[in-house]
Each structure stands twice: as C-alpha cells, then as structure tokens.
Amino acid sequence: MTPNTLEQLREDLRRVESNAGKAWGVVSSGREVVDRLLPAGGLRRGTLVEWLASEPGSGATTLALDAARSAAGDGRPMVVVDRRGWFYPPALSIDWPLERLLVVRCRRDDEAFWACDQALRTSGVGAVLTQCDAVDERRLRCWQLAAEQSGAVGLVVRHLARQPEACFSDLRLLVAPSCAVGRRRVSLTLLRARQGRPGAVVEVALDDHAYSLPPPTASPRRRAAGA
Amino acid sequence: MRILCLRLRLRHDGEPPGRERTASLHHAAARATVPDGALRARLADDVEEFSPLIGWVGAGESASLCLDVGPTAHGFGGEAALVERLRAWTEQRRLLATVALADTLGAAWAVAHCGESEEPATWRCRVIPPGRQAAALATLPVAALRLSFGTTALLQELGFSHIGPLLPLPREALAERFPPELLLRIDQALGKVPELFAAHRPLPVWEAKLAWEGSIASAESLVAAWQHLLPQLLEPLRQRGRGVARLLAEQTGESHTLRRFVVGLLRPTLDADHLLGLLQLRLETERLREPIVGTRLAVLEESPLAVQQQVLFADLAPPVESQAWATLVERLSGRLGHEAVVRVRPRADHQPERAWQGVPWLQPRETNGATNGPVKASPLRKRSASRQGAPAADAVPSHALPRPTLLLPRPQPIRVFAVAPQGHPHRFESGGREQQVVESWGPERLETGWWRGPSLRRDYFRALLDDGRRCWLFRELRSGRWFLHGWFD
Structure with a gap:
C-alpha cells in the first residue's frame, strides 16, 4: 500500500467520521491559544472532549471549565456531574452565570454515568462536565453518541497515569503542568483528533486572579539555587 | 397574588x-x-x-x-x-x-x-x-x-x-x-x-387508587396500574387548566405497611407518559420489599399550567429546549433524589466548606435565591495575614483570592517536614509520597466567628509543587497540624 493510498484512506475516514453526526457548529474553547491548536478552530458541538492529566492539580479542570463556559455562552445551561464531591464552585470567577449551572452529586459510578448520558442527550444543554478517571471506554462512546443527538459539548476530565488505548472522543488533550516559577503555565498536547493530525503542543497560561496577598516567597532550595 | x-x-x-x-x-x-x-x-x-x-x-x-x-x-x-x-x-x-x-x-x-x-x-x-x-x-x-x-x-x-x-x-x-x-x-x-x-x-384532593384482590410482586404490574390510574387523576386537572407539580405514589404492602415516595416537577404537567416515566425512574431506586395489595396516586401540589411556563426559563430562548431542560431536571431529581440535583448558591462564609450551598432545583424559584451577583459582606472575620503573621488592616473582599477547583470533602492530614520561619511549608508527605514545594503564597488566614461554637483558625497556602501541580494547604493554628484541602486542577 503506497503512502498516497494510506493518506487517501485517512482522508476518507476523517470525512466519514466528521459526517457521522449532525453539524452543530464550533464554539471556542475559551482560550484563543487552545483554539489554534484544535483542527476545527474550537470545540465542535455535539462531541466529547477528554482532558487527560496524570494527577489532580494539573490544570485540566480549569481548562475544561473555561470550555464549558464558552460552550454555554449563548444562554444555554450547563451541567456538572460530580462523582467524587470535589467540584468547588467558589473557584469560578464572579461573573459565572450560576443561574444556568446545574450540579449533579452522584454517590455511585452508575449514577454518574447515567446522569452524564441524560444530560448529554438533552436538547439545549450547552456543556456537560464530569470527572471520571476509570471509565469503560465504551461508556465514552455512548456519551459521544448522546452528545451528537443534542449538540451539547461533553467535557471529561480524567486523571490517569497511563493513557487509554481506545478513544471514542472527538478530541483527547493531555494537560501537563509546568513547575516554572511565575505565571502559571501548562502544556497542552493534542493526543487525538477526529479531524486533523494529533501531536501538536501549545503552552497555555492559566490566569491567577489579582489578589492582595503578600508576594510569593521562594523556598530555601530555590533561593540557594538562585544564589 | x-x-x-x-x-x-x-x-x-x-x-x-x-x-x-x-x-x-x-x-x-x-x-x-x-x-x-x-x-x-x-x-x-x-x-x-x-x-x-x-x-x-x-x-x-x-x-x-x-x-x-x-x-x-x-x-x-x-x-x-x-x-x-x-x-x-x-x-x-x-x-x-x-x-x-x-x-x-x-x-x-x-x-x-x-x-x-x-x-x-x-x-x-x-x-x-x-x-x-x-x-x-x-x-x-x-x-x-x-x-x-x-x-x-x-x-x-x-x-x-x-x-x-x-x-x-x-x-x-x-x-x-x-x-x-x-x-x-x-x-x-x-x-x-x-x-x-x-x-x-x-x-379538592385529586387522587386515584387501585386495590388488587390478591397481591402483586412485580414492578411491571405496578407500572401498569399507574398507567391505568394516571388518566383518571389528570382529567379533572385538565378541565381546570392546571397541572401536577408534585405527585405522591403510595403502595400498601401485604402486611399493611405503606411505602410512599414523591415525584417533583420543575413545572406542572399533564403529560401522563412523562409522569409515568418519572415514577418508573423512582421505582428503580425504591424496589418493592414485599408484595403489594394496593397503590394510590395523589396530587400533592397543582399549579396553573400557563403561568408557570412563563415564569420559569424566561431566559432560555426556544420553548422546546426549555421543556427538555425541565424534563432533564425532573428525571435527574426523580432518580437521584432532589438533594442530588442542585443549583449553586454562594454563601458569604469564609470557611471553605461552607462557602457555597447546593439548593435543590425542584424548589420554588424564589426560595432558591441563587444569584450571580457579588456576595454580601460576611458575618465572619477574614484576615489576610502578613508574612510575619500579623493580620492586615483591611479584610480582603470575597472572590479576590483564588480558590481551588477541586476541594476535598474532608481536609486530608499531611506531614510537613520543613517550614520556613514565616510559616510557609517546603516539604510534606501526603499519601505516602513526598512532595517538594517550589513556591507558595500566603498565608490567608480564615477564622470563623465565636457564635458558631468552637472557632476555626486556619492559615491557608497555595503551593506550587515540584511536578508543576498546585494545591491548597492549611495549618490549623489551634493544633499546629497541617492539611491538604484542595487542588488547583
């Protein structure tokens, strides 16, 4: 099989996949630099997006929240399915439209899966955000199909040591934090995209709000290194 | 009114x-x-x-x-x-x-x-x-x-x-x-x-009931009974232009025990299929513990159909989507319970665990009070301490300081090995793993008021770890113990 044939097959596959669902349009991810990374120039409505990070504290939820807000920017409601009881709304900036935010607290995995599925199937929902680390990949396939029905954007934050092989999402992004002192930065890698080539990497600055605490202090180790 | x-x-x-x-x-x-x-x-x-x-x-x-x-x-x-x-x-x-x-x-x-x-x-x-x-x-x-x-x-x-x-x-x-x-x-x-x-x-109380000569033990039979009863129940409401806002389902067991559950609706309805779907969802979590000899459906709350539809979801443009949203809320609440499906109400409370409240969606909108506006002045004291630990003169307004996106339901005790003279942690162990703090911000001192009982006094620090992650730690001033409380994920 020649490279040209392979390329042709890839192109055909992309075309088939991209026409699998109704075309709901594209919304911004909430950050211009991330939009530039994505093949469609943003997040396609009616799709599922995975935000992978090795552990909590990496910045994946912040990026997913930004995307959720953007996807729900035209007055649509958004749903957060909170399996672990960790979601903390005071982290949202003060201008977040809380009146359109619905939080579902689930005690069991099956409840969370069902709640995500129901929310993703609902016409008019802007975004559905959940955090589920260990999930059967086929479940994600169901969510993807549910999102295709309604036009909602599904945002799945996963803290995993190893990336799963199978991928049924439209996009899979890896969030890796930087330990550089100063403005908070993470590197974002496009691991998988139904349309376009994976592998691209961008660096994203995550904003810390202006605050009135004392200036940061460097640890003795860093001070020693600086000296 | x-x-x-x-x-x-x-x-x-x-x-x-x-x-x-x-x-x-x-x-x-x-x-x-x-x-x-x-x-x-x-x-x-x-x-x-x-x-x-x-x-x-x-x-x-x-x-x-x-x-x-x-x-x-x-x-x-x-x-x-x-x-x-x-x-x-x-x-x-x-x-x-x-x-x-x-x-x-x-x-x-x-x-x-x-x-x-x-x-x-x-x-x-x-x-x-x-x-x-x-x-x-x-x-x-x-x-x-x-x-x-x-x-x-x-x-x-x-x-x-x-x-x-x-x-x-x-x-x-x-x-x-x-x-x-x-x-x-x-x-x-x-x-x-x-x-x-x-x-x-x-x-008038709208209710419809059915009793069997024997008993039934299958959920399917119960659902069939509800299917039979619902049109009878809804007809008088239909004539008055009103819909069901809360519906009670009561089952009588063989031992004459009564088991009840209530299904709430975000907006009143006369849709028998929708009500039956909500009852079925609830039945999935309320399994039949014994054969039942009778069932009763009663309307606990009714509301005018048109008025409710105008009041709720005025901000959601297409009415079809509003209906879909209401259905979603009702289905989620029906299966997971009203307390599990909430809107966010900010609270002017500086104790992080109490800084927000989940208010069930299936409550009158007026009582929810979820607002998007700024939080009013807090009854609690909040101080931003200087590096030397002396409280700053001005209280920091709510939302001025970043909060973690993930808050642990219970603060997790950690062992801190090295602390700077100013109180900043440098190295700690959490879950059997040692973490090095590269940079930290704080302290942000949070205290609760005396009227709440034993007061909490905590110094919070945002910490950048050597693997780039950011977490939220605090030292309890009373005991001197350290805790991990959240992640800036």
Whole structure:
C-alpha cells in the first residue's frame, strides 16, 4: 500500500467520521491559544472532549471549565456531574452565570454515568462536565453518541497515569503542568483528533486572579539555587 | 397574588341587624369581642362571595380572616370597589374591621395588626400597592412579623424595635444570630418565599387508587396500574387548566405497611407518559420489599399550567429546549433524589466548606435565591495575614483570592517536614509520597466567628509543587497540624 493510498484512506475516514453526526457548529474553547491548536478552530458541538492529566492539580479542570463556559455562552445551561464531591464552585470567577449551572452529586459510578448520558442527550444543554478517571471506554462512546443527538459539548476530565488505548472522543488533550516559577503555565498536547493530525503542543497560561496577598516567597532550595 | 387581611371584632353596641345570620352574630358579641370558633366558620362562609380562597390565620386575639382577592378583584370593578363592598359587608354585620390589602399574607397581616392603632376602628383600611410591601413594613414594629416571643425579645434587646433596620442587613448575618423564623418571616412578608394558609374549605384532593384482590410482586404490574390510574387523576386537572407539580405514589404492602415516595416537577404537567416515566425512574431506586395489595396516586401540589411556563426559563430562548431542560431536571431529581440535583448558591462564609450551598432545583424559584451577583459582606472575620503573621488592616473582599477547583470533602492530614520561619511549608508527605514545594503564597488566614461554637483558625497556602501541580494547604493554628484541602486542577 503506497503512502498516497494510506493518506487517501485517512482522508476518507476523517470525512466519514466528521459526517457521522449532525453539524452543530464550533464554539471556542475559551482560550484563543487552545483554539489554534484544535483542527476545527474550537470545540465542535455535539462531541466529547477528554482532558487527560496524570494527577489532580494539573490544570485540566480549569481548562475544561473555561470550555464549558464558552460552550454555554449563548444562554444555554450547563451541567456538572460530580462523582467524587470535589467540584468547588467558589473557584469560578464572579461573573459565572450560576443561574444556568446545574450540579449533579452522584454517590455511585452508575449514577454518574447515567446522569452524564441524560444530560448529554438533552436538547439545549450547552456543556456537560464530569470527572471520571476509570471509565469503560465504551461508556465514552455512548456519551459521544448522546452528545451528537443534542449538540451539547461533553467535557471529561480524567486523571490517569497511563493513557487509554481506545478513544471514542472527538478530541483527547493531555494537560501537563509546568513547575516554572511565575505565571502559571501548562502544556497542552493534542493526543487525538477526529479531524486533523494529533501531536501538536501549545503552552497555555492559566490566569491567577489579582489578589492582595503578600508576594510569593521562594523556598530555601530555590533561593540557594538562585544564589 | 393579592391578600386581604381582615382583623374583625364584634361590636358591643347597637341593635342587631335584621338578618337572621347577623342577629346571631350580635348575640355572640355579648360574649366576646373576638369571633370564636363557630362564628369564625360562619363568617368565613359568608365572606366567600369575595374570594373562593379564604382562611383564618392566627389564633386568639391575633386571628384574622385572610382572602386571596387577586383573581376576583376585577369582577368587582377593581380593588377599590371590592374594598368598598367589603366595608358594606362588615357594617351589615356590625363588625369592627381593620383591613389591609397587600401582595403577601405577611405584609397584609402586619399592616392590619400593627399599622396604626392597635385598637380596631369601625372601619380602617390600607391598601399596599403591588411590590411596595418593603416600604410598608419598614415602619412597623418587629412584632408585626409574627415571631415567637423569644425572637421578638432578642431583637428588642439588640435594639431592633422596627422592621426597617433589619431589611438591609446581610441575610447570612441574620441567619447566624437569630432563629430561622426571622428570615423566613421577612422573606414571606416580602414575597420572596410563598406562605400558605389553611383554606376554610380545603381544595379538592385529586387522587386515584387501585386495590388488587390478591397481591402483586412485580414492578411491571405496578407500572401498569399507574398507567391505568394516571388518566383518571389528570382529567379533572385538565378541565381546570392546571397541572401536577408534585405527585405522591403510595403502595400498601401485604402486611399493611405503606411505602410512599414523591415525584417533583420543575413545572406542572399533564403529560401522563412523562409522569409515568418519572415514577418508573423512582421505582428503580425504591424496589418493592414485599408484595403489594394496593397503590394510590395523589396530587400533592397543582399549579396553573400557563403561568408557570412563563415564569420559569424566561431566559432560555426556544420553548422546546426549555421543556427538555425541565424534563432533564425532573428525571435527574426523580432518580437521584432532589438533594442530588442542585443549583449553586454562594454563601458569604469564609470557611471553605461552607462557602457555597447546593439548593435543590425542584424548589420554588424564589426560595432558591441563587444569584450571580457579588456576595454580601460576611458575618465572619477574614484576615489576610502578613508574612510575619500579623493580620492586615483591611479584610480582603470575597472572590479576590483564588480558590481551588477541586476541594476535598474532608481536609486530608499531611506531614510537613520543613517550614520556613514565616510559616510557609517546603516539604510534606501526603499519601505516602513526598512532595517538594517550589513556591507558595500566603498565608490567608480564615477564622470563623465565636457564635458558631468552637472557632476555626486556619492559615491557608497555595503551593506550587515540584511536578508543576498546585494545591491548597492549611495549618490549623489551634493544633499546629497541617492539611491538604484542595487542588488547583
């Protein structure tokens, strides 16, 4: 099989996949630099997006929240399915439209899966955000199909040591934090995209709000290194 | 809703009027100035010409006859004409009447009882224009809120003799310092929370039931029974243009035990299939513990269909999508429970665990109070401590400091190995793993007020770890122990 044939097959596959669902349009991810990374120039409505990070504290939820807000920017409601009881709304900036935010607290995995599925199937929902680390990949396939029905954007934050092989999402992004002192930065890698080539990497600055605490202090180790 | 509150007294003078009914009223006047039980019932019967929804509110001296004249006033040519007719009605019956008309029961009662003179005049009437109950309440004494003696005494002891000074105070401050009845009464009087009163004639209860000669043990049979009952239940509501807002399903077991559950709706419906779907969802979590011999469906709450549809979701453009959203909320609440499906209400509380509250979506919108606006001033103290630990002069406003996106439900104890003289952690162990802190910000000192019991005093630090992750740590000042409390994920 020649490279040209392979390329042709890839192109055909992309075309088939991209026409699998109704075309709901594209919304911004909430950050211009991330939009530039994505093949469609943003997040396609009616799709599922995975935000992978090795552990909590990496910045994946912040990026997913930004995307959720953007996807729900035209007055649509958004749903957060909170399996672990960790979601903390005071982290949202003060201008977040809380009146359109619905939080579902689930005690069991099956409840969370069902709640995500129901929310993703609902016409008019802007975004559905959940955090589920260990999930059967086929479940994600169901969510993807549910999102295709309604036009909602599904945002799945996963803290995993190893990336799963199978991928049924439209996009899979890896969030890796930087330990550089100063403005908070993470590197974002496009691991998988139904349309376009994976592998691209961008660096994203995550904003810390202006605050009135004392200036940061460097640890003795860093001070020693600086000296 | 327009509530007319009638504070009635029987006259002791004059001749009894010609009507047989009022003659007996006057006879009763010789015994008491306040209508008694039997007389109350007859007065309520009589006043039904002004409203179909009437009831006595309060007991003893404070008992008043309340009427919802919102739907009927136009039939009399407006509120002023209705009030004039009512005046004639009281004069015919030789009643002393102090009358107030307002948007809420609380405001109408307050004005009728504490408006001017406590002594009832022959006829005294005050109409509070729609939406102006706050202004009307401001000048009234706190007793007008129908509070318990203890709460009224506490308010007066603290210098609150009138309602006005209470209204602009932060709700959280009032909630911290006074019994819940104070906020409830204020909200009811202002119309933020609906207030119900017992109707003189109970509204018809819509219910449908089915009993089997034997017993059934399968969920399918129960669902089939509901399918049969729902059309019967909904038909009378359909005729009145109303829908089901809360539905009770009750099952009688073989041992005569009753098992009930309630299904709530975000907006009233007459859709039998939708109601059946919600009942089925709930049945999935409420499995049948024994064979059942009967089932009953009852409408606990009904609402006008059109009005509700206009009020809710006015901000969601396409009505089809609003319907879909309501269905989603109802299905989620039906299966997971109302407490599991919440909207976010920010609270002006600096203790991180209490900085927000989940309010069930399936509650009247007015009581949810979820707002997108800034949080009011906190009743708690919050200090931003300097590096030396001395509290800063100015309190930091809410939301000025970043908060973690993930908060652990319970702070996780950690071992901190190295701490800078200024109190910053440098190295700690969490979950058997050692973490190096590259950079940290803080402390942000959070304290709770003494009135909440044992106070919390914590110094919070945002920490950048050597693997680039960011977490939220605190040191408990009382014990000196360290905890991991969240992640800036």
